[in-house]
Amino acid sequence: MNAVEIIKKKRDGLQLSAGEIQFIVQGYTSGDIPDYQASAFLMAAFLKGLNTEETAHLTSAMLNSGSKLDLSRIDGVKVDKHSTGGVGDKTSLILAPIAAAAGVKVPMISGRGLGHTGGTLDKLESIPGFRTDIPVERAIEILQKTGAVLIGQTKEIAPADKLFYALRDVTATVESIPLITASIMSKKLAEDISGLVMDVKTGSGAFMKNFHDASRLAESLAFTANKLGVDVHCFITNMDRPLGDYVGNWLEVVESIKILRGELKNDLSELSLSLAASMIELAGIASSGAESIKIAERTIADGSAFEKFIEIAALQGAETEFLRQPERYPKAAASVICDSPEEGFISNMDTYGIGMAALHAGAGRFKKEDSIDPSAGIIFYKKTGQFVRKGEQICEVFSGSMQLAEKAAVMIMESISFSASDPEPGDIILSRKFYPAVK
Amino acid sequence: MNAVEIIKKKRDGLQLSAGEIQFIVQGYTSGDIPDYQASAFLMAAFLKGLNTEETAHLTSAMLNSGSKLDLSRIDGVKVDKHSTGGVGDKTSLILAPIAAAAGVKVPMISGRGLGHTGGTLDKLESIPGFRTDIPVERAIEILQKTGAVLIGQTKEIAPADKLFYALRDVTATVESIPLITASIMSKKLAEDISGLVMDVKTGSGAFMKNFHDASRLAESLAFTANKLGVDVHCFITNMDRPLGDYVGNWLEVVESIKILRGELKNDLSELSLSLAASMIELAGIASSGAESIKIAERTIADGSAFEKFIEIAALQGAETEFLRQPERYPKAAASVICDSPEEGFISNMDTYGIGMAALHAGAGRFKKEDSIDPSAGIIFYKKTGQFVRKGEQICEVFSGSMQLAEKAAVMIMESISFSASDPEPGDIILSRKFYPAVK
Numbered sequence: 001m002n003a004v005e006i007i008k009k010k011r012d013g014l015q016l017s018a019g020e021i022q023f024i025v026q027g028y029t030s031g032d033i034p035d036y037q038a039s040a041f042l043m044a045a046f047l048k049g050l051n052t053e054e055t056a057h058l059t060s061a062m063l064n065s066g067s068k069l070d071l072s073r074i075d076g077v078k079v080d081k082h083s084t085g086g087v088g089d090k091t092s093l094i095l096a097p098i099a100a101a102a103g104v105k106v107p108m109i110s111g112r113g114l115g116h117t118g119g120t121l122d123k124l125e126s127i128p129g130f131r132t133d134i135p136v137e138r139a140i141e142i143l144q145k146t147g148a149v150l151i152g153q154t155k156e157i158a159p160a161d162k163l164f165y166a167l168r169d170v171t172a173t174v175e176s177i178p179l180i181t182a183s184i185m186s187k188k189l190a191e192d193i194s195g196l197v198m199d200v201k202t203g204s205g206a207f208m209k210n211f212h213d214a215s216r217l218a219e220s221l222a223f224t225a226n227k228l229g230v231d232v233h234c235f236i237t238n239m240d241r242p243l244g245d246y247v248g249n250w251l252e253v254v255e256s257i258k259i260l261r262g263e264l265k266n267d268l269s270e271l272s273l274s275l276a277a278s279m280i281e282l283a284g285i286a287s288s289g290a291e292s293i294k295i296a297e298r299t300i301a302d303g304s305a306f307e308k309f310i311e312i313a314a315l316q317g318a319e320t321e322f323l324r325q326p327e328r329y330p331k332a333a334a335s336v337i338c339d340s341p342e343e344g345f346i347s348n349m350d351t352y353g354i355g356m357a358a359l360h361a362g363a364g365r366f367k368k369e370d371s372i373d374p375s376a377g378i379i380f381y382k383k384t385g386q387f388v389r390k391g392e393q394i395c396e397v398f399s400g401s402m403q404l405a406e407k408a409a410v411m412i413m414e415s416i417s418f419s420a421s422d423p424e425p426g427d428i429i430l431s432r433k434f435y436p437a438v439k
Numbered sequence: 440m441n442a443v444e445i446i447k448k449k450r451d452g453l454q455l456s457a458g459e460i461q462f463i464v465q466g467y468t469s470g471d472i473p474d475y476q477a478s479a480f481l482m483a484a485f486l487k488g489l490n491t492e493e494t495a496h497l498t499s500a501m502l503n504s505g506s507k508l509d510l511s512r513i514d515g516v517k518v519d520k521h522s523t524g525g526v527g528d529k530t531s532l533i534l535a536p537i538a539a540a541a542g543v544k545v546p547m548i549s550g551r552g553l554g555h556t557g558g559t560l561d562k563l564e565s566i567p568g569f570r571t572d573i574p575v576e577r578a579i580e581i582l583q584k585t586g587a588v589l590i591g592q593t594k595e596i597a598p599a600d601k602l603f604y605a606l607r608d609v610t611a612t613v614e615s616i617p618l619i620t621a622s623i624m625s626k627k628l629a630e631d632i633s634g635l636v637m638d639v640k641t642g643s644g645a646f647m648k649n650f651h652d653a654s655r656l657a658e659s660l661a662f663t664a665n666k667l668g669v670d671v672h673c674f675i676t677n678m679d680r681p682l683g684d685y686v687g688n689w690l691e692v693v694e695s696i697k698i699l700r701g702e703l704k705n706d707l708s709e710l711s712l713s714l715a716a717s718m719i720e721l722a723g724i725a726s727s728g729a730e731s732i733k734i735a736e737r738t739i740a741d742g743s744a745f746e747k748f749i750e751i752a753a754l755q756g757a758e759t760e761f762l763r764q765p766e767r768y769p770k771a772a773a774s775v776i777c778d779s780p781e782e783g784f785i786s787n788m789d790t791y792g793i794g795m796a797a798l799h800a801g802a803g804r805f806k807k808e809d810s811i812d813p814s815a816g817i818i819f820y821k822k823t824g825q826f827v828r829k830g831e832q833i834c835e836v837f838s839g840s841m842q843l844a845e846k847a848a849v850m851i852m853e854s855i856s857f858s859a860s861d862p863e864p865g866d867i868i869l870s871r872k873f874y875p876a877v878k
Contacts, residue, residue, distance in 0.1 A: 008611035011486065036474035040610035043482035047450065171479035172447035 003027065003037045010044040018057040025061035029160040035167060042164070042173040050178035055220060056227035058178070062186035063228075065160035069107060069136065071192040074144050076105040077283035079195035081275055082188050084217065085117040087205040087355040088242035090252035091268070092120045092150070094259050095276035097309035100147030101299040102276075104283040107143050107191045108150045109157070113364050113372075116205070116355030118249065121152050126249035126374035130318040142315045146308065150316065158186040177213075181220040185228070194437075195231045195282030197275050198222065202430065203240030205351025211236065211430060222435035232435040233278040237271060238428050241349045241384045244268030248363040248377010248398065254326045260306040267428040273297060274429060332375035332398035336405040340388040344418040349384050353415030361399040361408035373400045378412065385425040388418075442466065442476045449483040457496040464500035468599040474606060481603070481612040489617035494659060495666035497617070501625035502667075504599035508546060508575065510631040513583050515544040516722035518634035520714055521627050523656065524556040526644040526794040527681035529691035530707070531559045531589070533698050534715035536748035539586030540738040541715075543722040546582050546630045547589045548596070552803050552811075555644070555794030557688065560591050565688035565813035569757040581754045585747065589755065597625040616652075620659040624667070633876075634670045634721030636714050637661065641869065642679035644790025650675065650869060661874035671874040672717040676710060677867050680788045680823045683707030687802040687816010687837065693765045699745040706867040712736060713868060771814035771837035775844040779827040783857040788823050792854030800838040800847035812839045817851065824864040827857075 006020045024041055027033035050058060071078055079099065083089055096106045110132075113119035121132045132152045134142070143149040155162075161183050168174050188196060198221050201207070202214035214236050222232040237243075244266060246255035258264040259272060277292035286292035299305035310320050322329050358364060362373030380395045382388050395412060399405035445459045463480055466472030489497060510517050518538065522528055535545045549571075552558035560571045571591045573581070582588040594601075600622050607613050627635060637660055640646070641653035653675050661671040676682075683705060685694035697703040698711060716731035725731035738744035749759050761768050797803060801812030819834045821827050834851060838844035 004609060004611050007482075011482065011611050034474070036478040036606060036610055039475040040478040040482045040612065043446075043450065043479045044486070044611075047483070047486045167475060170443060171475055172443050172450050172483075173479065 003033050003041070007037060007041050007044055010041065010048055013048045015051060016054055016057070018060070021054060021057040022061040025058065025065060025160050029065045029163060038164070039167055039171040039173070042168055042171060042179065045179060046173045046176045052220070052223045052227070055178040055181050056224050058182040059185045059189070059224050060228060062158050062160040062164070062182055063189050066158045066190065067156040068190045069140070069192045071105070071107060071140065071143070074105055074140065076103065076147070077195060078105045078107055078191070078193040079197065079279045079282045080106060080108050080188065080191055080193050081197040081199060081279060082184065083199040084201050084207060086201040086239040086243055087117060087351050087358070088244045088247040088252065088268070089118065089201070090123055090244065090256050091199065091272045091275055093123060093253065093256040093309070094268075094272035095279065096148045096150060097260060097312060098273070098276035098296050098299045098305045099279040099283075100312070101304040101308040102280045102295050103285050104147065104279050105143060106148035106279070107139075107193065108148065109153055109187065109191055110150060111153065114368065116352050116359060116364070118247075118252065118364065120150065122372055123249045123252050124150055126253055127313060128319040128322055130313060131316050134316065142312070146312050146315060148308070148312050150312065153187065157190045161186045177217050177220045180217065181224050184221060185224050189225065189228055189230060193230060195233070195279070196225055197278045197282065198232055198234040199271075199275060200234065200236050201239035202236055203238055203351060204349075205242065205355055206239035215431075222433075226435050226438050229437050231282055231437045233282055234433050234435060235275065235278075235429055236431045238426055238430055239351055241425065242351055242354055242380065243271065243428075245380045245383070246377065247354065247358045247380075248361070248375070249372060250329055250374045251377040251379060251398070253323075257306070257309075257323060257326055260300065260309055262300045271428050274432075278432075330375060332373070333400050334398070334402040334405045336397045336402070336409045338394045338397065338409050338413055339391045340394050340418075341390070341413070342418050343388065343390045344420055345387050345422050346382055346384050346394070346416060347419035347423040348417040350415035354378070354412055357397070357408040357411035357415065360411060361397055361404055376400060378408070385423055442472050442480070446476060446480050446483055449480065449487055452487045454490060455493050455496070457499070460493060460496040461500045464497065464504060464599050468504045468602060477603070478606055478610040478612070481607055481610060481618065484618065485612045485615045491659070491662045491666070494617040494620050495663050497621040498624045498628070498663050499667060501597050501599040501603070501621055502628050505597045505629065506595045507629045508579070508631045510544070510546060510579065510582070513544055513579065515542065515586070516634060517544045517546055517630070517632040518636065518718045518721045519545060519547050519627065519630055519632050520636040520638060520718060521623065522638040523640050523646060525640040525678040525682055526556060526790050526797070527683045527686040527691065527707070528557065528640070529562055529683065529695050530638065530711045530714055532562060532692065532695040532748070533707070533711035534718065535587045535589060536699060536751060537712070537715035537735050537738045537744045538718040538722075539751070540743040540747040541719045541734050542724050543586065543718050544582060545587035545718070546578075546632065547587065548592055548626065548630055549589060550592065553807065555791050555798060555803070557686075557691065557803065559589065561811055562688045562691050563589055565692055566752060567758040567761055569752060570755050573755065581751070585751050585754060587747070587751050589751065592626065596629045600625045616656050616659050619656065620663050623660060624663050628664065628667055628669060632669060634672070634718070635664055636717045636721065637671055637673040638710075638714060639673065639675050640678035641675055642677055642790060644681065644794055645678035654870075665874050665877050668876050670721050670876045672721055673872050673874060674714065674717075674868055675870045677865055677869055678790055680864065681790055681793055681819065682710065682867075684819045684822070685816065686793065686797045686819075687800070687814070688811060689768055689813045690816040690818060690837070692762075696745070696762060696765055699739065699748055701739045710867050713871075717871075769814060771812075772839050773837070773841040773844045775836045775841070775848045777833045777836065777848050777852055778830045779821075779833050780829070780852070781857050782827065782829045783859055784826050784861050785821055785823050785833075785855060786858035786862040787856040789854035793817070793851055796836075796847040796850035796854065799850060800836055800843055815839060817847070824862055
C-alpha cells in the first residue's frame with residue numbers, strides 16, 4: 001500500500017477500503033506521510049466525496065489514533081448531546097443537569113468558541129472557580145457521583161483530528177460534510193457513549209445556512225455514529241435568530257439558571273427540554289417521547305435539575321453562591337440600550353451579524369489565543385416575529401468599554417430588519433428523527 | 440491575496456486570474472507557499488481543470504520563474520519540434536539537420552528517457568564525444584554557425600516546473616492535460632522560438648492511449664503556445680507500433696544516418712520529412728506544404744542534411760568518424776534473433792511492452808540515476824501489417840548479456856500478435872493542423 005495509489009484512487013472517485021483510509025490517517029499522524037500528500041488526499045476527498053462507509057472508516061481511524069474514555073465501570077446508559085454551534089446556544093448547561101437528574105449518565109466533552117459562535121467551555125468557565133480541565137480519572141468519579149461531568153478535550157483524544165483539522169484550515173478543505181462528520185464524531189465517540197442527541201443548526205447563525213445542507217450533515221453524522229454502534233436522535237433546529245434571549249458567556253449561564261429554576265419559558269427552554277427528553281429516551285428511562293418530556297419537565301418543577309446543576313458545578317470547583325444568587329456576579333463595565341428606530345414587526349435577525357457583534361463586545365475570540373470578557377454580551381427583549389413601537393427597547397449590550405458596547409450596538413441594529421406584517425417565524429425545532437445503531 | 444482563497448476559488452471551479460496563478464507559482468518557487476498548499480492547489484486544478492486562459496497563465500508564470508535563451512542576435516526564424524515521446528522516436532536527429540540545412544534556426548532543448556520511452560539526449564550521447572551539456576553562450580554560437588544546436592535542460596530554465604513536477608509525482612496529480620501542457624510549454628517556450636512543430640503521439644507506446652485524449656492534449660499545447668505568441672503546426676501520430684525499425688540509443692543514431700543519407704525509406708523517414716517540412720514552412724522559407732516537403736527532400740538528395748548533421752555533431756564534440764562509418768561502433772556483447780512462431784500477418788505490436796523490453800535489454804532507465812547501455816536495443820525486420828512465414832526473422836535484440844537479451848526477446852514476442860488476414864495498419868500521420876499565434 002502506498003499513499004500515491006490511495007490518493008489516485010480517491011481522485012478517480014473510487015471507494016477506499018478501511019485499510020487504505022487507516023493507512024493515510026495512521027501514516028499522517030505518525031509523520032510517515034508528509035503534509036503535501038495528506039493535503040492532496042483531503043482535496044481529493046473534498047471534491048470526490050466520501051460515502052457513508054468511507055466516512056465511518058475515517059471516523060474510526062481518527063478515533064483510534066488516540067485514547068477513549070473507559071466508562072465500563074459506570075452503571076447506567078451513557079448519552080451525550082452535540083450541537084453544530086450557533087449564537088446563544090447554551091442548551092448543554094440546561095440539558096445535562098436535567099438528564100442527569102432523570103438518571104442518564106452524561107459524559108460531556110465540549111469545545112471553546114471561535115468566530116461568531118460561543119463554546120460551552122467558555123460559558124462554564126465564566127462561573128467563578130469552575131474547572132473544565134480536570135483529569136480523566138477525577139472526571140469519571142464526578143460522572144459516577146452526579147451523573148454528569150462537563151470537561152474539555154484532552155490531547156489524548158483523536159490526535160489525528162487535530163492534525164487534519166489544522167491542515168484543512170490552510171488548504172481550503174474545511175467545508176466538506178464527510179470531513180466535518182469524521183472530525184466531530186471521532187471526538188464525540190471517544191466519550192464511550194451508546195446514545196447521542198445531535199442538534200444540527202441551520203440558518204444565518206449556523207455553519208449550514210440552509211435546511212438542505214443541514215439535513216445532509218445530520219444524516220452523515222447519524223449514519224456514521226450508527227455504524228460505530230451508537231443510537232442517534234437527530235434534531236435540525238432554527239438558527240435564523242439567536243437561541244434564547246441572552247448571548248454572552250455569563251449571561252448565558254444566567255439564562256440557563258432561570259430555565260432550570262422554571263422562571264423562564266422561551267425557544268431555549270423548549271429546545272433544551274426536547275433535547276434532554278431525547279437523551280432520557282435514548283437511555284431507556286422512558287419508553288415514549290411523551291413520557292420522556294414529562295420526566296424532563298418534572299426535574300424542573302421539583303427543583304432537582306437546578307440542584308443537580310449546583311452539585312455538578314460544586315464538584316467541578318465552582319463558587320456556587322454565584323449560581324444561587326447571580327446578581328452577585330460582577331457587572332459589565334459599560335452597557336448600551338438599543339431602541340427600535342421604527343414601529344413594526346422584527347422580520348429578520350442576521351444571526352451571524354449578531355454573533356459577530358457579541359464577539360466585538362468581548363464575548364468571543366478572533367484568534368484562538370484571545371481571552372474573553374465573561375460579562376460581555378447581549379440581552380434581547382424582542383426577537384423575530386415580535387411587534388415593537390418606535391423607541392421601544394430591543395436589546396441591551398454589555399461590554400468592557402463604552403466604545404466596544406456602542407460598536408456592537410451598531411452592528412446588532414444593522415443585523416435587524418423590520419416589516420409592517422407579522423413574518424410568522426418558524427418553530428425552533430424544524431425536524432427530528434431517530435437513527436438506530438447498526439448492531 | 441492569499442493562498443487559501445486562491446485554492447478555494449479553484450476548488451469551487453472558478454477561473455483564476457493571471458495574478459492569482461502567478462502568486463501561487465512565485466510563492467511556491469520562493470518557498471513562501473508550503474508544499475501542502477501547492478499540492479492542494481494541484482489537486483483542485485487536476486479535478487476542476489484549468490481553461491486555456493488559466494493554462495497559458497500557468498505556463499507563463501512557470502516560464503518566467505527562470506531565464507530564457509536570448510536569441511535576438513541570431514538572424515532567421517527560430518523553430519523547434521517537440522514530441523510527447525514514444526518508442527523508437529528519433530525524428531529530432533533527422534529533422535534538426537534537414538531544417539537547418541534548409542535555413543531554419545533550430546535551438547533544440549531536449550530531455551532524457553525514463554520508463555518505456557527514449558530521450559533525445561541519450562541518443563545523442565551514444566555518439567562518442569557528443570556533448571549536450573554545453574554552456575548557453577557556446578550553444579548560441581553553434582546555433583549561429585550551423586543553424587541548429589541540440590542541448591539539455593539547464594537548471595536556470597523554468598525552476599518552478601521542476602518543483603511542481605516533483606510534487607505532482609508524489610501527489611497523484613501527473614495525468615492532467617493543463618498541468619502537462621504548462622510543464623511542457625514552460626520549458627519549450629524558454630527557447631525563444633516563434634514557431635513550434637508538435638508531434639503528439641497516440642497508441643499503446645504513447646502516454647495518450649487514444650486519439651481523443653491526444654487531440655485534447657494537442658489543442659491544449661497549441662492554444663497555450665499561440666497565446667504566448669508562437670505559431671504551432673500540430674501533428675497527431677501513430678504510436679501503436681515502434682517508429683522506424685530501430686529501437687535503442689546508438690541503433691537509432693544508425694537509423695537516422697541511413698535516412699539522412701537517403702538509404703532507407705519507412706514510416707520514420709515519412710514522419711521526419713513531414714515534421715521538418717512544417718518547420719521550414721513555419722520559418723517562412725516555403726509558402727506551401729508541397730514546396731516545403733520538396734525543400735526537405737532536396738536536403739537529403741543533395742547530401743546537405745547529412746553534412747549538416749556531421750557539422751553540428753563536430754561542433755558539439757563528436758568523433759564524427761563513427762557517424763560516417765557506423766560499422767566501427769562497438770557491437771553489443773550479446774544478441775538474439777526472434778523468429779516468428781507462426782505464419783500470418785503481424786496484427787498488433789504492444790508498443791509499451793516493446794519499449795519495456797528495450798529498457799530491460801539496457802537501452803533505458805528504471806530510475807533517473809540508472810546508466811544506459813548505448814549499444815542495447817532492437818532492430819525490427821517486420822512490423823505491423825507485414826506477412827511472415829513460420830521461422831522467419833521478426834527482429835534482433837542487442838544487449839550487454841545473453842541473459843538480458845533473451846529476457847527482452849521473450850518480452851518482445853509476448854507483445855506481438857498475429858492474424859490470418861491483413862490488419863491494414865493506419866497511416867503514421869493521423870492528423871495535422873496549423874494553429875496561428877494570437878497576435
